[in-house]
Amino acid sequence: MSVKEIFNLFLLISALHGFLFCIVILFSKNGREKSILFINLLVLTISLNNIQSWIVAKDFYSSFFFLDYIHIPWHFLIAPFFYMFLIYYLDIKKRSKNILKIVLPIFFLMIGIRIGFVFYNTTNTTDNISFILERYTSLEEIFSLLVSLTIFFYSFHILSKKEKLFQKLLEFDNLNWIYTFFKLGLFTYVFWIVALAVTVALNFKEFIYAYYPLRVLTTVLIYWIGYQAIIQLRLLKERRNLRQQLNLKPVLKEINSKNDTEKDADKKLIFEKINILIKTENIFVEPKLTVDFLANEVDISSTKLSNIIKLFTDKNFNDYINEFRIDLAKELLAHPEYKNYTITSIGLESGFNSKSTFYSTFKKHTGATPAQYQKSLNR
Numbered sequence: 001m002s003v004k005e006i007f008n009l010f011l012l013i014s015a016l017h018g019f020l021f022c023i024v025i026l027f028s029k030n031g032r033e034k035s036i037l038f039i040n041l042l043v044l045t046i047s048l049n050n051i052q053s054w055i056v057a058k059d060f061y062s063s064f065f066f067l068d069y070i071h072i073p074w075h076f077l078i079a080p081f082f083y084m085f086l087i088y089y090l091d092i093k094k095r096s097k098n099i100l101k102i103v104l105p106i107f108f109l110m111i112g113i114r115i116g117f118v119f120y121n122t123t124n125t126t127d128n129i130s131f132i133l134e135r136y137t138s139l140e141e142i143f144s145l146l147v148s149l150t151i152f153f154y155s156f157h158i159l160s161k162k163e164k165l166f167q168k169l170l171e172f173d174n175l176n177w178i179y180t181f182f183k184l185g186l187f188t189y190v191f192w193i194v195a196l197a198v199t200v201a202l203n204f205k206e207f208i209y210a211y212y213p214l215r216v217l218t219t220v221l222i223y224w225i226g227y228q229a230i231i232q233l234r235l236l237k238e239r240r241n242l243r244q245q246l247n248l249k250p251v252l253k254e255i256n257s258k259n260d261t262e263k264d265a266d267k268k269l270i271f272e273k274i275n276i277l278i279k280t281e282n283i284f285v286e287p288k289l290t291v292d293f294l295a296n297e298v299d300i301s302s303t304k305l306s307n308i309i310k311l312f313t314d315k316n317f318n319d320y321i322n323e324f325r326i327d328l329a330k331e332l333l334a335h336p337e338y339k340n341y342t343i344t345s346i347g348l349e350s351g352f353n354s355k356s357t358f359y360s361t362f363k364k365h366t367g368a369t370p371a372q373y374q375k376s377l378n379r
Contacts, residue, residue, distance in 0.1 A: 004057070007212050011054040014219045018047025021226060030233055034093075038085035039229045045081060046222040049074035053215065070118060071137065076107050076144040078222070079151040085229065086155050086178070090166040096158065099151065106147075110140065131203075138199050145192055152189070156182050172239045174353070177228050181221070188217050238345035242332065271312045273298055274305070284324040287353035291317045325351040326365045329358070333374045343370045 001009075022044045025031050031040070052071060080103040087096040117136055121129055159178060163170065191214040198210035277297060278284055294317075295302040309320050329350040332338050338346065347358030347370065362370050 003212070007216075008054055008057050010216065010219075011050045011057070014223075015047045015051035015054065018043050018050070018219075018223070021223070022047070025226075025230065030230065030237075033088075033233065035085050035088040036229065036233060038081050038088060039226050042078060042081040042085065043222055043226045045074050045077045046219055048072070050215065050219060053211075070115060073107070073110050073114075073140060073144055075141070076110065076147065077103070078218075079148040079155075082225070083151050083155045086159065089229070089233070090158075090169055092158070092162070092165045095165055103147075114140065138196065142196060145189075145196065149189060152182075152185060169236075172236050172348075173232060177232060181225050181228075184221050184224075188214070188221055191217055235342060235345045235348065238341045239349045242338070242341070242345065242349040245337075267308050267311065270298060270300065270305075271308050274309070278321075278324060284321050285328070285349065285351040287348075287351055289321060289351070321351075322361050323365065326362055329362060329370065330366070330373065333370060334377050343374065346370070 022040050025036060025040050030036050052074065056071065080099055083099060087093045114136075118133060121132055158165075159175065159182070169175075195210040195214045202210075274294065277294075283289055283294075291302045291306055295305040298305065300308075306317050309315065309317055313320050315323070329346055332341075332346045332350065333343070344355045344358070347355060347362070350358070352358035352361065359369055362368075362373070366373060368376070
């Protein structure tokens with residue numbers, strides 16, 4: 001099997017996979033969520049682009065020259081749909097621009113112009129008609145690339161510079177997975193620029209080969225963000241439900257009680273105050289809780305606080321705090337009301353900052369993984 005045949009097979013399989021993904025998600029429980037809806041449109045767009053590329057590569061329209069060059073510029077919609085997903089996921093839609101009101105008319109205008117351009121050139125036949133139409137395709141794609149890059153960097157600006165708009169979301173999601181998408185996305189744009197440069201350098205001949213790496217990378221990246229978005233939305237909902245039902249308070253509050261925090265206070269009283277503070281305020285569910293913050297709350301130095309914890313528990317600060325987190329996680333894992341919640345959401349809402357940290361710490365304290373512990377309860 002040649003490289004071209006392998007690539008064509010990849011296009012077909014990825015397109016069919018994308019269509020199946022869209023159907024399943026559309027009829028799923030979260031399929032009507034606006035953020036998931038735009039992720040679905042994103043996957044659908046790349047799937048349509050791939051099936052169109054497969055049809056062109058297989059020369060299905062070789063007898064219909066007009067149809068052979070009516071290529072819908074699906075790539076023009078990828079960045080706009082991602083932007084719309086982002087503002088709905090961050091829940092800042094009311095304070096953000098709806099760029100689809102601008103992009104969609106341009107998209108349909110591009111289709112109309114292409115149809116007119118192809119029709120004009122096919123009725124006024126010349127020897128260089130293929131060259132003219134391929135050159136037009138590249139010019140159209142350059143325009144699409146510039147618009148897409150503009151939206152991409154504007155989306156990144158919102159994510160990195162407008163955190164005040166979505167502070168509540170940051171309590172549940174650090175958004176590292178979206179930052180990863182931007183890093184990989186930037187890499188993808190480099191491939192796109194290279195593919196266009198190769199097309200121009202080859203004088204618009206055999207340009208399809210320059211797009212092999214780009215289309216593979218784009219497809220994998222789009223499907224990856226699709227699955228990540230579904231997983232993260234579920235975690236987000238579960239953590240919000242857990243916090244609401246358990247009435248956990250992740251926001252670190254100031255405690256003003258001077259009587260039991262005098263500098264000459266008995267160490268036992270200070271330790272009791274630390275325990276009361278942690279238990280009543282549930283501050284252990286804050287992943288960024290530090291020894292410095294807790295020491296400031298009880299008006300002692302961080303060194304003294306660490307020594308007091310060590311004296312009464314024989315544990316360092318992290319192990320002491322993690323013990324509260326593990327106890328809460330065990331309680332949630334054992335509770336029948338939360339049996340359908342993912343273990344990851346339970347771990348994150350218990351105060352751990354990642355799935356891997358939760359699993360390793362849980363096993364360190366209990367001798368079993370969270371999954372093994374939960375399974376043992378059902379025996």
